[in-house]
Amino acid sequence: MSLMQIEMVDEVDAEEQVDLLQTMYLFPVAVLQVKASGQISFMNPQATQLLLSLGLRAHFGDGWGLLTQIDAELADRARAGGAQLGTLIKQHRVQTRTGRGDVRHLALTVAQVTTKTSMVVIEDLTRVIEQERELHRQRAQFLAVLGAIKGYCVCDLDLEGRVASWNQSVGRTLGWDAPAIVGRPLADIVAASVDLPRHLADAARTGWSSFYGEVTCAVDGPVWVEAIVTALVDDGGVCGGYCIVARDVSERHAQHAQLVASAQQDPMTQLANRRGLALHAAALLPAVDRERVPLSVAAFDIDHFKRVNDSIGHAGGDAVLMHFVELTRAQVRDVDVLARVGGEEFLLLLRGLDCAGAARAVERIRAAVEVSVCLWQGQPVPFTVSIGVAERRAGEALEMPWERADQALYEAKHGGRNRVVCAAPGA
Amino acid sequence: MLTTVLLDFNATDALQHLDHMNAEELDALPFGVVAMAKDGVVVAYNQLESAYAGLSPERVIGRNFFTEVAPCTNNFLVADRMRSALELDECVSYVFSVRLRPTEVTLRLLRSEACERMFMVVSWDGPQ
Numbered sequence: 001m002s003l004m005q006i007e008m009v010d011e012v013d014a015e016e017q018v019d020l021l022q023t024m025y026l027f028p029v030a031v032l033q034v035k036a037s038g039q040i041s042f043m044n045p046q047a048t049q050l051l052l053s054l055g056l057r058a059h060f061g062d063g064w065g066l067l068t069q070i071d072a073e074l075a076d077r078a079r080a081g082g083a084q085l086g087t088l089i090k091q092h093r094v095q096t097r098t099g100r101g102d103v104r105h106l107a108l109t110v111a112q113v114t115t116k117t118s119m120v121v122i123e124d125l126t127r128v129i130e131q132e133r134e135l136h137r138q139r140a141q142f143l144a145v146l147g148a149i150k151g152y153c154v155c156d157l158d159l160e161g162r163v164a165s166w167n168q169s170v171g172r173t174l175g176w177d178a179p180a181i182v183g184r185p186l187a188d189i190v191a192a193s194v195d196l197p198r199h200l201a202d203a204a205r206t207g208w209s210s211f212y213g214e215v216t217c218a219v220d221g222p223v224w225v226e227a228i229v230t231a232l233v234d235d236g237g238v239c240g241g242y243c244i245v246a247r248d249v250s251e252r253h254a255q256h257a258q259l260v261a262s263a264q265q266d267p268m269t270q271l272a273n274r275r276g277l278a279l280h281a282a283a284l285l286p287a288v289d290r291e292r293v294p295l296s297v298a299a300f301d302i303d304h305f306k307r308v309n310d311s312i313g314h315a316g317g318d319a320v321l322m323h324f325v326e327l328t329r330a331q332v333r334d335v336d337v338l339a340r341v342g343g344e345e346f347l348l349l350l351r352g353l354d355c356a357g358a359a360r361a362v363e364r365i366r367a368a369v370e371v372s373v374c375l376w377q378g379q380p381v382p383f384t385v386s387i388g389v390a391e392r393r394a395g396e397a398l399e400m401p402w403e404r405a406d407q408a409l410y411e412a413k414h415g416g417r418n419r420v421v422c423a424a425p426g427a
Numbered sequence: 428m429l430t431t432v433l434l435d436f437n438a439t440d441a442l443q444h445l446d447h448m449n450a451e452e453l454d455a456l457p458f459g460v461v462a463m464a465k466d467g468v469v470v471a472y473n474q475l476e477s478a479y480a481g482l483s484p485e486r487v488i489g490r491n492f493f494t495e496v497a498p499c500t501n502n503f504l505v506a507d508r509m510r511s512a513l514e515l516d517e518c519v520s521y522v523f524s525v526r527l528r529p530t531e532v533t534l535r536l537l538r539s540e541a542c543e544r545m546f547m548v549v550s551w552d553g554p555q
Contacts, residue, residue, distance in 0.1 A: 021481050026498060042527030045499030052522055060529050344537055 030122040034063030055099025070096050074267040078110040087111045105129040157242040161185050173248050175218035188215040203229040204239040224253035266340040269325045277339035281398040295392045296358030298348040299405040303384045303417040305344035316376045320383055331365045355391040355422050362387045363420050384418035452508040459549030467491045481526050492494050509536055
């Protein structure tokens with residue numbers, strides 16, 4: 001090897017030395033080299049600053065004394081490790097205090113490099129641990145709040161819509177235990193009318209979606225919920241799952257359903273009122289037109305009802321009405337619609353029956369009323385009913401056959417009551 | 428050739444003098460000098476500083492001193508002051524890991540609106 005080559009090698013070595021030095025200057029954790037005697041042969045700037053902040057300046061010459069200040073037991077192990085090479089202590093967590101009394105969380109690693117040299121790496125985890133603790137604290141607080149609130153359910157779904165986690169209040173609201181539901185598709189317990197896949201897709205695209213629908217309970221009947229679906233998006237903007245917050249609105253739903261029903265119903269007889277009748281007709285008339293089946297309308301009026309009211313009072317009159325309704329209900333089919341359209345006036349829509357068929361059907365009702373006995377305060381109250389029947393022509397609104405049935409009813413009254421009269425076909 | 432020490436570490440008008448010195452004149456000073464732009468990028472690195480730190484000026488000039496050269500100064504004591512103060516002339520007792528050995532130094536941090544460059548002057552003789 002020529003002299004020039006040797007010089008070049010030295011130069012390369014020197015370059016590498018400086019690279020190494022610069023690397024150590026920039027090293028993000030504290031690194032120290034300790035001789036068996038305890039002498040610190042080098043420490044990088046991170047180590048200098050960390051040990052200064054821990055108030056250990058006095059031990060800069062004495063590696064073992066310095067470690068003893070941080071963790072005495074650990075220092076003994078490091079010091080005794082001379083014979084065996086390799087990592088003696090790996091990221092051992094230590095809590096210590098700075099010169100000013102602040103708590104620091106450190107992780108110590110000690111490696112025996114040669115029989116006479118150890119390397120000590122100290123990571124300052126204080127910020128990481130404090131952040132973790134803060135997160136943990138917030139999560140615990142959040143869960144405590146979630147656990148305490150009633151009527152709200154929170155559950156996480158994975159990308160496939162399977163339940164990933166389920167909070168306590170879900171158990172309380174829906175009766176499902178976590179083991180019984182976690183891992184199952186949420187769609188299993190959500191009513192078919194809720195298009196869950198669409199809501200999840202919407203949430204993934206726009207961030208959120210919401211729905212209103214029935215959810216099956218483990219024990220009782222279904223619960224109505226108002227739910228918000230949020231996509232759980234990671235830092236890279238990728239959707240990794242969903243969070244659903246649902247509110248139990250069963251009570252409100254029931255109240256609403258009750259209100260809707262009561263607006264269409266006569267409270268005493270529970271029959272449809274005029275509004276309810278119109279709704280039934282709106283569904284029924286197009287159906288019979290489509291199926292080309294006849295429909296007849298029968299108008300009922302209880303004979304001399306004013307006389308009944310005058311003799312036994314309004315409560316007695318109501319008893320007569322209820323008696324009539326129960327008798328009539330027993331005679332009509334499920335497809336027929338019976339409505340109370342006035343004080344003692346009723347209307348019956350008879351599906352699939354022409355005028356003659358309808359007349360035969362309502363004649364049975366008239367006859368049943370005539371022979372039955374209504375008891376009021378132990379006394380029989382005899383009464384009869386007059387009925388007018390008209391067949392609806394295809395395409396007609398309900399009012400037209402109703403009008404003709406009323407006309408026939410008028411004739412029945414004038415003909416002596418307690419009878420059925422059919423409207424003339426050409427009327 | 429006669430070498431004149433032009434400036435004392437504690438001179439009151441140090442900043443004005445330093446700001447007018449070229450690389451050669453900075454090299455002649457008996458203390459370390461790091462001249463930086465106001466964002467911390469090193470524009471001059473004198474011989475004494477280079478010798479103590481073991482880094483040639485080529486390895487340092489053009490890099491951010493606080494993040495790419497000496498992250499151990501990237502704290503409230505040194506970097507925060509130098510980056511945020513408009514007028515600064517303060518001495519700080521500090522410990523540098525010079526060639527990986529803790530060494531007590533005194534830093535003089537100099538910055539002014541009147542000068543384009545800011546300076547970290549390092550006395551390697553311990554506390555001044």
